[in-house]
Amino acid sequence: MERYSLKTGLREQTILKDVYFTAPFNLVEVRENKKNQLLEIMVMSSSPGLLNDDCYDINIEVISGSALNLQTQSYQRIFVSEKGTSQNMKVSVGESAYFSHVPHPVVPHKGAKYTAKSVIKLKESSTLLWGEILTCGRKYMAEGEQFQFKKHHAITEIYQDEIMIFKDNLYIVPEEINLEEFGQYEVYTHQGSLFFVAPQTDVRQRMENISKDLSKEEGISFGISKVMDNAYALRILGNEGQQLYKLFTQIRKQEDALINQAISTLI
Template identity: 40%
Template sequence: MINKLSIISGYKNGRSFLRDTYFTRPFRVANVGEHKTDPSLYLMVMSSSPGILDGDHYDIDIKVESNSRLQLQSQSYQRLFNMQRGAQQQQLVTLEPNSVFSYVQHPVVPHENAIFKGRNIIRMADNCELTFGEIVTCGRKHSGEVFRFSHFQNVTSVFYGDKLIVKDNVLLQPQLLPMEAIGQMEGYTHQATLIYVNTGAGVAADLPDQLYALLEGEGGIIAGASASGPYSTVVRILGNGGEQLFNCLRKIQQHLWKAAVVATVMKVL
């Protein structure tokens, strides 16, 4: 089943707004902004489905117009059910000049025999900021389904103009390679990835240290943050709890979001 979602975030009179949205079942979009004085747009992607089913194809298209600021939120954990053929998801995100897009998604939970291939294509113009976070778990851990899915792959490609500046490929095949092996999960059960890109001022040299400092008080995780070029920083976290990793990414997200607000105000002044 092909499921479509389209969102366009516009900008007018100093405020971001939902210019247009289109969706088919099971998607819904809700405005979750809390403060009328906040000129940014806050949306939540909701779903009436319990998760992604065998044969599903999710097609998501998000456009952030010039000067618009959009923070997108997910509703809950995304379950990948038992499959024979597999499911797919493609997200296309377009950032026009001077726009900001921030999206940290709830963890993905692959059930036994789940097969999933995801692709995120993000295209950025000048003076844009992107924060994009994803988490994959071992499965239904408390039900004894630890790494019993068949195939999970999620590829994220970020382009600045026509140039590829970041590419992240998460590939987990527990039936072919033990997840505790070196270079895999190494004893942990959950993995989080956050990509931050700034095509305006670029990334400050001390940003990885700032982000690492935000996580210093967290126990039971191992984390790293590194610059992947003049415009981007990538954070990777391994842990044993989905909620903990989600809170870690949200903490980083809010730090970067507030910094983007300050930068926007300074531009206006």
């Protein structure tokens, strides 16, 4: 089992207090402006992706009053393995803490089997921005690998004070369903989902701004829904992983900047 874990700390600004990782992982601080309150950590890996029955175990603790953005280095490739590959991720976000995570797209290779479960536990005063992007596979391979993977099953559960406020259960077995049918992917090959929740925040203005920006974007379809007065869920269908990643990253950077500014005014 390959794993990494980290815990934030506070020393005038958010710092990396405790960290542990095994091969192939390495966690590196990439905060350019050391005066920023937001801690930015990149997960680096010497492996080309998940292979050989890999099982990734990830634990993140964002302590009360701290702010963390967790980034990835590159696309997450899922290779063929005898038993399949998996990832389990647990995230804890404390009082008045912030966590944002918009990883690069997942690319399941032909014949790949992958299961993932992410459990995120928040406090009522926590702020979270969480994104996921799934591609159809190696779309531009000469022989074509569009939806040639065996199974992709990813579950995301988000709790606020032990009460579930959001669950996403993405289960795709291409051999069992025609993904080009109406109500499925239709003409698209990639999908992304984004969830945001913040205390004492009316998300209607954010939703309007996002809808306005995305309506100008070509080659996508999207829908955004208010989950609670202070939370929304966004889903986008498209044909390019980089396009979806860019759109989600733009939203993430806006929220990162807002939280960094908000924390700075309090100290």
